[in-house]
Amino acid sequence: MTLAPRSDPGHEHEAALIVRIQSGERELFYELIRPYERRVFVIAFTILRNEADAEDVAQDAFLKAFKYLAQFRSESRFSTWLIQVAINEARQRQRKSHLEIMRPITDQENEDGTYTPRDFTDWREIPSEALERKEIREKLVAALGSLAQKYREVFVLRDVEHMSIEDTAQALGISAGAVKTRLLRARLMLRDLLSPGLDGNWATNSQIPKGTNPWS
Amino acid sequence: MGNEFADSKGDKPVVVACEHVLREISNYFEGDVDPALRQALEEHLAQCPRCQSIHDGMRNVIALYSDEAMFPLPDGFYPRLHGRLADQVEGRRLSRRAWLVSVGVSGALAASAVCAAVLDRLVPRPLSEMSQPARRLPQRLVAIVDGGKIFHVPGCPFMHGTYHMVTAQEAVLEGYTPCTRCMRDALRSAGKVKPDFEGEESAGGATDGK
Numbered sequence: 565m566t567l568a569p570r571s572d573p574g575h576e577h578e579a580a581l582i583v584r585i586q587s588g589e590r591e592l593f594y595e596l597i598r599p600y601e602r603r604v605f606v607i608a609f610t611i612l613r614n615e616a617d618a619e620d621v622a623q624d625a626f627l628k629a630f631k632y633l634a635q636f637r638s639e640s641r642f643s644t645w646l647i648q649v650a651i652n653e654a655r656q657r658q659r660k661s662h663l664e665i666m667r668p669i670t671d672q673e674n675e676d677g678t679y680t681p682r683d684f685t686d687w688r689e690i691p692s693e694a695l696e697r698k699e700i701r702e703k704l705v706a707a708l709g710s711l712a713q714k715y716r717e718v719f720v721l722r723d724v725e726h727m728s729i730e731d732t733a734q735a736l737g738i739s740a741g742a743v744k745t746r747l748l749r750a751r752l753m754l755r756d757l758l759s760p761g762l763d764g765n766w767a768t769n770s771q772i773p774k775g776t777n778p779w780s
Numbered sequence: 781m782g783n784e785f786a787d788s789k790g791d792k793p794v795v796v797a798c799e800h801v802l803r804e805i806s807n808y809f810e811g812d813v814d815p816a817l818r819q820a821l822e823e824h825l826a827q828c829p830r831c832q833s834i835h836d837g838m839r840n841v842i843a844l845y846s847d848e849a850m851f852p853l854p855d856g857f858y859p860r861l862h863g864r865l866a867d868q869v870e871g872r873r874l875s876r877r878a879w880l881v882s883v884g885v886s887g888a889l890a891a892s893a894v895c896a897a898v899l900d901r902l903v904p905r906p907l908s909e910m911s912q913p914a915r916r917l918p919q920r921l922v923a924i925v926d927g928g929k930i931f932h933v934p935g936c937p938f939m940h941g942t943y944h945m946v947t948a949q950e951a952v953l954e955g956y957t958p959c960t961r962c963m964r965d966a967l968r969s970a971g972k973v974k975p976d977f978e979g980e981e982s983a984g985g986a987t988d989g990k
Contacts, residue, residue, distance in 0.1 A: 593869045616854075626861065628947075744807060755834065
């Protein structure tokens with residue numbers, strides 16, 4: 565199974581839109597950001613883990629993007645730049661809210677250290693109706709929310725929003741190697757958190773131990 | 781599975797250990813392994829139930845989270861977003877008026893606080909109080925002169941040199957204090973400030989009470 569990044573709207577189309585916006589057709593800003601409205605919210609929500617804060621940050625990010633559009637350099641991808649703005653806004657909000665004191669214990673792990681999966685519970689297939697069940701979606705959101713922020717950020721950009729490794733690295737200001745390392749760890753931890761998975765009684769009985777370290 | 785990993789040399793096959801599978805399994809899903817290693821990983825997975833379990837679990841994780849619709853948007857998200865953007869994007873005069881009204885409200889609050897401040901004018905005020913008006917307008921973009929300590933309303937005549945723009949909230953968090961002149965002018969233009977506000981400057985620029 566090979567993953568391919570979800571294609572972004574045409575770079576040239578966006579560059580042309582930006583030129584027109586800067587020339588005074590300001591209403592085109594809505595068209596420019598439309599593909600990314602949900603994405604910005606999802607990323608902010610993943611960082612902040614709070615719906616109201618995430619919405620507020622998303623609004624702030626779009627406002628800031630509009631204000632600073634003149635500074636956007638067209639050789640970059642608009643979506644990556646916009647997400648950088650959103651991530652910075654979310655991080656600032658988080659610092660302001662002192663949410664870092666709620667940092668999960670997984671932050672203390674050594675990123676380069678070896679990792680041993682918690683168990684080897686068999687989890688072969690996903691029932692087709694899984695994602696239609698609200699409680700399962702909530703489990704997934706809670707599991708992701710229990711990871712340390714550096715893992716949440718990488719995972720949401722790559723595996724939820726399907727940004728490329730390179731764009732993820734650029735948006736987060738880290739190396740592609742660091743993205744890969746964190747992505748591996750995030751995927752393994754989520755696999756552990758969500759096992760025994762949908763083959764077992766996951767949806768009815770298991771509890772995701774938020775803020776704990778079940779794979780130690 | 782305890783085979784040692786060895787690089788592919790000529791016809792020598794690549795053999796991987798469980799530890800190597802664990803390191804490469806994510807890259808495997810990315811398609812970021814060379815063909816020889818990919819084949820070795822798949823051969824290992826076919827014979828090792830434990831690594832196959834990790835493979836299956838990771839595959840399921842990637843599949844389950846692949847739809848951003850898993851994160852529902854709050855009701856009314858789009859109208860609220862577009863409503864907030866409208867003033868800026870569409871350049872409505874309402875935006876300016878709304879800002880002035882909010883400045884006016886802040887000014888009214890500040891003016892009442894100034895009355896109290898006059899009574900203890902000699903008492904130094906902490907910087908955090910000086911930035912109180914900015915906190916009332918956290919998203920207002922303000923200008924910081926490079927190398928300076930004060931932030932201004934853009935276009936302030938007392939601002940010299942190169943500057944960069946940040947929100948008032950950021951400026952406060954970074955320790956900058958507001959220019960009382962341009963704030964005073966902004967408040968005055970809102971028509972909400974009594975003349976005695978001008979005495980505020982000598983009180984250290986505070987525009988809000990304790």
